[in-house]
Amino acid sequence: MDILILKSLTExxxxxxxxxxxxxxxxxxxxxxxxxxxxxxxxxxxxxxxxITGVLTKVSYENPHAYLFVDxxxxxxxxxxxxxxxxSTSNLRRGGATFxxxxxxxxxxxxxxxxxxxxxxxxxxxxxxxxxxxGIIQRVGQDVEGIFGTKIWR
Amino acid sequence: xxxxxxxxxxxxxxxxVALAAQDPPKPFVEARGSVKPVRLLPGGPPPRMADGHVDLxxxxxxxxxxxxxxxxxxxxxxxxxxPIPFQPWAAEKIKSMSRTxxxxxxxxxxxxxxxxxxxxxxxxxxxxxxxxxxLFVHLIESNNNxxxxxxxxxxxPKEEQEPLFMGDTASRWEGDTLVLETISLDERTWIQGNxxxxxxxxxxxxxxxxxxRNYLEVQYTVEDPKVLTKAWTxxxxxxxxxxxxxxxxxxxNNENVDQLLKLYERERGNR
Numbered sequence: 001m002d003i004l005i006l007k008s009l010t011e012x013x014x015x016x017x018x019x020x021x022x023x024x025x026x027x028x029x030x031x032x033x034x035x036x037x038x039x040x041x042x043x044x045x046x047x048x049x050x051x052i053t054g055v056l057t058k059v060s061y062e063n064p065h066a067y068l069f070v071d072x073x074x075x076x077x078x079x080x081x082x083x084x085x086x087x088s089t090s091n092l093r094r095g096g097a098t099f100x101x102x103x104x105x106x107x108x109x110x111x112x113x114x115x116x117x118x119x120x121x122x123x124x125x126x127x128x129x130x131x132x133x134x135g136i137i138q139r140v141g142q143d144v145e146g147i148f149g150t151k152i153w154r
Numbered sequence: 155x156x157x158x159x160x161x162x163x164x165x166x167x168x169x170x171v172a173l174a175a176q177d178p179p180k181p182f183v184e185a186r187g188s189v190k191p192v193r194l195l196p197g198g199p200p201p202r203m204a205d206g207h208v209d210l211x212x213x214x215x216x217x218x219x220x221x222x223x224x225x226x227x228x229x230x231x232x233x234x235x236x237p238i239p240f241q242p243w244a245a246e247k248i249k250s251m252s253r254t255x256x257x258x259x260x261x262x263x264x265x266x267x268x269x270x271x272x273x274x275x276x277x278x279x280x281x282x283x284x285x286x287x288x289l290f291v292h293l294i295e296s297n298n299n300x301x302x303x304x305x306x307x308x309x310x311p312k313e314e315q316e317p318l319f320m321g322d323t324a325s326r327w328e329g330d331t332l333v334l335e336t337i338s339l340d341e342r343t344w345i346q347g348n349x350x351x352x353x354x355x356x357x358x359x360x361x362x363x364x365x366x367r368n369y370l371e372v373q374y375t376v377e378d379p380k381v382l383t384k385a386w387t388x389x390x391x392x393x394x395x396x397x398x399x400x401x402x403x404x405x406x407n408n409e410n411v412d413q414l415l416k417l418y419e420r421e422r423g424n425r
Contacts, residue, residue: 042257043413062407063297064265087224090279090295090403094222095187119417129185139187139225149182149227 042118044085044126046144049115052125054082056110056133061099063088068102068127068140070112084114084127086140095139101132102140108133115144189226193218194394197368200330205287208330210362213400214281214370214393221396224278233391238350239383248349254418258411260347265405267319268299269343270336270358271374274391276347281393282400283370290325290332297405303334317354319343334360345376353380368395 040046054072066086071079086092092102110133114125128141128148139148201209217223217230240248257263262276273281279295290303301320309315309324321336336358344351345358356378363371370393377385 042253043410043417060407063403063405064263064408064410067407067409085409088279088403090401091222091224093401094398095189095225097187117413119413119420121413121416124413129183137183137185139185143225147183148185148188148225 040126040142040144044115044144045118046115049113049128049145051111052082052114053109053111055079056102056105056108057081059099059102059106061089061092061102063090066092066102066140068112068130070110072123080123082114082123082125084112084125084140086127087142092140097130097138097140101138102130105130105133113147187225189219189221189223191217191219191223191226191228194220194368196366197395198366200364200367203285203287207287207327208332208364209285210283210290210332210364210370211285212283212370213396213398214283215396216278216280216391216393218369218392218394220368220394221398222280233389235389236386238386241381241383244351244381248351251349252418252421254414254421256349258414258418259344259349259351261343262296262347263410263414265297265408266342267340268294268296269319269339270301270321270323270334271345271360271376271388272343272347273299273301273320274360274372274374276344279403280396280398280400290334293400295400295403297403305332309335309337317341321358328361330363332362334362336360351381352376352378355380369393370395 052070052072054070056068056070058069060067060069066089068084068086070082070084072082074080086097087095092098111131112125113128113130115128117124117126126141126144128143128145129137129139131137201211203209215221215223217226219226223230251259260276261268261272262278268276273292273294273296277294277296277299281295282293284291284293288305290305291300292302293300299320301323303323303325305325306327307323307325310322315322315338317340318338319340319342321339323334323336325335326333337356338354339352339356339358341352341354345356356376359375359377361373361375365371371390372393373388373390375385375387376382
C-alpha cells in the first residue's frame with residue numbers, strides 16, 4: 001500500500017512537492033511549545049521582536065536580570081537610550097557572556113535581538129542575543145522566538 | 155478506501171504546497187552560549203559517609219547533563235504527574251489570577267525566599283549539598299537561599315513553632331533515602347511557581363536519594379487540609395552532578411516588579 005501511494009505521488013507531483021508534503025505534515029504534527037514558567041511572556045511580546053543596532057553605552061551586571069543600554073538613532077537621527085533586559089548573571093556567566101566580555105563592547109556598535117515590552121514603555125526590550133563589536137554572536141537571554149532551535153518559553 | 159487516501163493526501167499536499175510557497179524558514183542562529191545537551195552516565199555507585207549512609211554532597215544541576223541547561227537546544231521532558239487535588243475554592247482562586255498577578259506572587263520574580271519545596275520547584279539554578287553524618291546543608295544559587303538541618307532531627311515543640319520561610323524541618327533516613335518533613339512554612343511561599351499557594355497547616359515531605367554517583371533524585375509530598383482534598387506526591391525530579399562551583403547570585407536590582415505593576419495597572423484599566 002505504502003509503495004503504491006508513493007508511486008502515485010511521484011507520478012502526480014515532482015520530488016520537490018513530495019518533500020514539501022513531508023515537511024508540511026511534520027509542521028502540522030509538531031507539538032505546541034511548553035507553557036511559560038517565567039516572567040518573560042508576561043512582560044515582553046515574543047511576536048514583536050527586531051534586530052536593533054546602536055552603540056552600547058553601559059552594562060548593568062546584576063540580578064535577577066542584567067541590562068544593556070544602547071544608544072539607538074531615532075528617525076530624526078538623534079541617539080535614544082534603549083534598554084535590553086538580559087538573563088540572570090548565573091546564566092550569562094555559564095554561557096560565556098561574562099561582564100568583561102560584554103563590557104568590552106561599550107562605546108562600540110552592536111546589534112541586539114530584542115522583543116518589545118508589553119507595558120507600553122518604548123525603548124524597552126528583552127534580548128536573546130547580541131552581536132558583539134568583535135563579531136561574535138553571544139546568547140544573552142531566552143529563545144522566545146525559537147531562532148536558536150531551542151527551548152521556547154512563550 | 156484508496157480514493158479516500160488519495161483525497162486526504164491531495165488535501166495535505168495543497169496545504170503543504172501553500173506552506174512551501176511562503177518564505178523558507180530562516181536557519182537557526184548559531185550563538186555562543188547555546189547548549190547541546192549530553193546526558194551523564196550513572197558514574198558507578200554513590201559515595202557513602204562514615205556512618206554508612208549515602209552521601210548526597212555535590213553541586214547538582216537540574217536535569218541530566220551536569221551543567222546549566224537554561225539555553226539548552228532540547229526542551230525539557232515534561233514531568234508526568236497526577237493532577238493537583240485542589241479544593242474547589244483554591245482551584246478557582248488560582249484560575250482567576252492573571253498572568254501578571256501570577257508573576258507578582260512568584261518568589262523567583264519578586265526575589266523573596268523560595269521556601270520548601272520552592273527551593274526545588276521555583277529555582278532553575280544549581281544546588282550545593284554538603285553533608286556530614288549529623289548535618290544536611292542545602293545551598294542554592296538563586297538569591298543565595300540556604301537551609302541547614304541536623305540529622306536526625308525532630309520538630310520543635312508546638313508552642314515554639316513560628317512561621318518561617320524554610321519552615322521547621324524534621325529529618326530521618328528510610329534506608330538510603332533521606333526524608334525531610336517540613337511544617338510551619340510562611341504562607342508567602344508557594345509550592346510551585348504556578349500560583350499553588352498553601353495554608354499554615356501545610357506539611358511538605360521531601361525524599362532525596364542518590365541512585366548512582368552522578369544522579370540525585372528528589373520527590374515531595376504535600377499535605378494541606380485547608381487547600382487540597384488529599385495528599386499529592388510529585389514525580390521524582392532528576393538532578394545531575396556538576397563540576398562547577400556555585401556562582402554569586404544576589405538579587406540587587408529587581409526592575410521586574412515595577413514593570414509588572416505597570417502592566418497590572420494597564421490590565422486593570424482595560425477591565
